[in-house]
Amino acid sequence: METVIETNALTKCYHGKNAVEDLDLFVPKGSIYGFLGPNGAGKSTTMKMLLGLAKPSRGKVIILGKTMDGKNRLSVLKDTGSLIESPAYYGHLSGRDNLLLIASLKQVPEKQVDDVLRIVRLTDQQQKKVSHYSLGMKQRLGLAAALLGYPSLLLLDEPTNGLDPAGIQEMRELICTLPQKYGMTILVSSHLLAEIDQMATHVGIIDKGILIFQDRLDILHEHSRPGIRLRTTDNEMACRLLAQNGMPVQWEDDALYLNSHSDSDVLQVGHLLYSMNIGLLRIEEKQTSLEDIFLSLVGRQ
Amino acid sequence: MKALFVEYRKQRHLSVWLIPLVFLAVLFLWGMAGQRNLSDYDLAQGYSYLLYQLPLLNCILMPTMLSVIASRICDMEVKGQTWKLLFTLQNKGSFYDWKFLTEFLYLLLFCLGQLGVLLLYGILYGYTEPLPAMLFLRHLAATLTAGYAVLTLQHILSLLSTNQIIPLLVGLAGSFLGLFSEFFPSALARFVLWGYFGAFVPYGIHWNKETEEVLLIPREFPTGLFAGFCVFTILFYLLCRHIFIRKEL
Numbered sequence: 347m348e349t350v351i352e353t354n355a356l357t358k359c360y361h362g363k364n365a366v367e368d369l370d371l372f373v374p375k376g377s378i379y380g381f382l383g384p385n386g387a388g389k390s391t392t393m394k395m396l397l398g399l400a401k402p403s404r405g406k407v408i409i410l411g412k413t414m415d416g417k418n419r420l421s422v423l424k425d426t427g428s429l430i431e432s433p434a435y436y437g438h439l440s441g442r443d444n445l446l447l448i449a450s451l452k453q454v455p456e457k458q459v460d461d462v463l464r465i466v467r468l469t470d471q472q473q474k475k476v477s478h479y480s481l482g483m484k485q486r487l488g489l490a491a492a493l494l495g496y497p498s499l500l501l502l503d504e505p506t507n508g509l510d511p512a513g514i515q516e517m518r519e520l521i522c523t524l525p526q527k528y529g530m531t532i533l534v535s536s537h538l539l540a541e542i543d544q545m546a547t548h549v550g551i552i553d554k555g556i557l558i559f560q561d562r563l564d565i566l567h568e569h570s571r572p573g574i575r576l577r578t579t580d581n582e583m584a585c586r587l588l589a590q591n592g593m594p595v596q597w598e599d600d601a602l603y604l605n606s607h608s609d610s611d612v613l614q615v616g617h618l619l620y621s622m623n624i625g626l627l628r629i630e631e632k633q634t635s636l637e638d639i640f641l642s643l644v645g646r647q
Numbered sequence: 648m649k650a651l652f653v654e655y656r657k658q659r660h661l662s663v664w665l666i667p668l669v670f671l672a673v674l675f676l677w678g679m680a681g682q683r684n685l686s687d688y689d690l691a692q693g694y695s696y697l698l699y700q701l702p703l704l705n706c707i708l709m710p711t712m713l714s715v716i717a718s719r720i721c722d723m724e725v726k727g728q729t730w731k732l733l734f735t736l737q738n739k740g741s742f743y744d745w746k747f748l749t750e751f752l753y754l755l756l757f758c759l760g761q762l763g764v765l766l767l768y769g770i771l772y773g774y775t776e777p778l779p780a781m782l783f784l785r786h787l788a789a790t791l792t793a794g795y796a797v798l799t800l801q802h803i804l805s806l807l808s809t810n811q812i813i814p815l816l817v818g819l820a821g822s823f824l825g826l827f828s829e830f831f832p833s834a835l836a837r838f839v840l841w842g843y844f845g846a847f848v849p850y851g852i853h854w855n856k857e858t859e860e861v862l863l864i865p866r867e868f869p870t871g872l873f874a875g876f877c878v879f880t881i882l883f884y885l886l887c888r889h890i891f892i893r894k895e896l
Contacts, residue, residue, distance in 0.1 A: 426735070
């Protein structure tokens, strides 16, 4: 699989403490890669290192097939767009003037300004001073600036931060359309699992600077397959009995978990427990949510 | 050049050019106040007398003016948090240099305007002294060099401060220090950056009580001091640039 971003043992150390440690990130081409982690996990530091805004203490960054160093940074980043933390803008200028400035720096035709204004739905407010924009409009302007030149890679750091629900929905829809329409690969960071769940095709979970999960989103969803929670009069014996009979069971928190949802398995469990005279006290269906998986991965149950 | 064009584009609606213009207007009005009842003796040394007075006035005006210019031009980057976007598009060193150049061009505009004001007085009041072109050039070089050093300080302070009140206060304090350094022992005065506006003044002064006339005594240009100050200015700029480039976002 062709990767657009690849990092190798990427590490950033501040005052002797690792903010990011041995990060091996693989962002496949054409994906929306959700970079997920609690606040302070190292997402922004990673994004900054990917853009050469922070110098890695150790490790390598390969973007669009080119290894980035201090000298070739700008040429490597030529085909990327970014929106890091908060939108950058000149408040005394209009939205259009802001984009014209960025277009000059990116050396892209000024005509593209109209296109990106239309994409982010700011055409009607383009002549307004940016200091008079709402936060949502500023975020959309930031996205428009990132889209100038239609880069192959877009890095968005918490793009929905501070937006109201309608703004979040709008931004999310916008991001989801970009890979299909313009062939972009998007790395989007967030601390909100639900948000990533609705946007991403791939996901990487970082906690305390360490990447603890990285794969397709559907693989993460597989962890959430349903099961059955059982309570019996003798859990210890029931667990042993069911395991001996090849049932996928485990004992946790004063209950048994049957990692299966099939009717035949439930029936079999009933038979086995009855045969050994073990009373069944409770039987509940259990769905592990993505939230539970995330929390268990970052160790915060 | 593209970066310079972008810098000027950023300054639309900020009217930064008004700052040197306002200070030139102050200078012009101050000069007018001293141009009343000029005797033949005064007219015969009109330019020289102004060239004696101007460096002292620059000690007061220029640190404040330069702090306002630098702050006005740098604050938009600080307020708009533009660093993270800009430094993916241009390198820090180039950004630092081009922005400084735009500020320096306002300084140049002010210095040339100052010479223009002198010429205007010469015409308006009919100075009989021949135009001292060499002294004009000396004054321009000295003011630009001292201005460059002070602007370097204001530039880095404005870029690194989240609150522009700090560089503005430094500018104001510089105006006072620069003025008072004229009364310091000369060895001590050399350590006051803002005092260099007055360090290359082309004349000393003698007040004749009997005739109540001011006698201007020409001074040798302190070439060694000027050369040393030029070297310091360049090194100081490179040091500040290095500090800015090394600072991580």
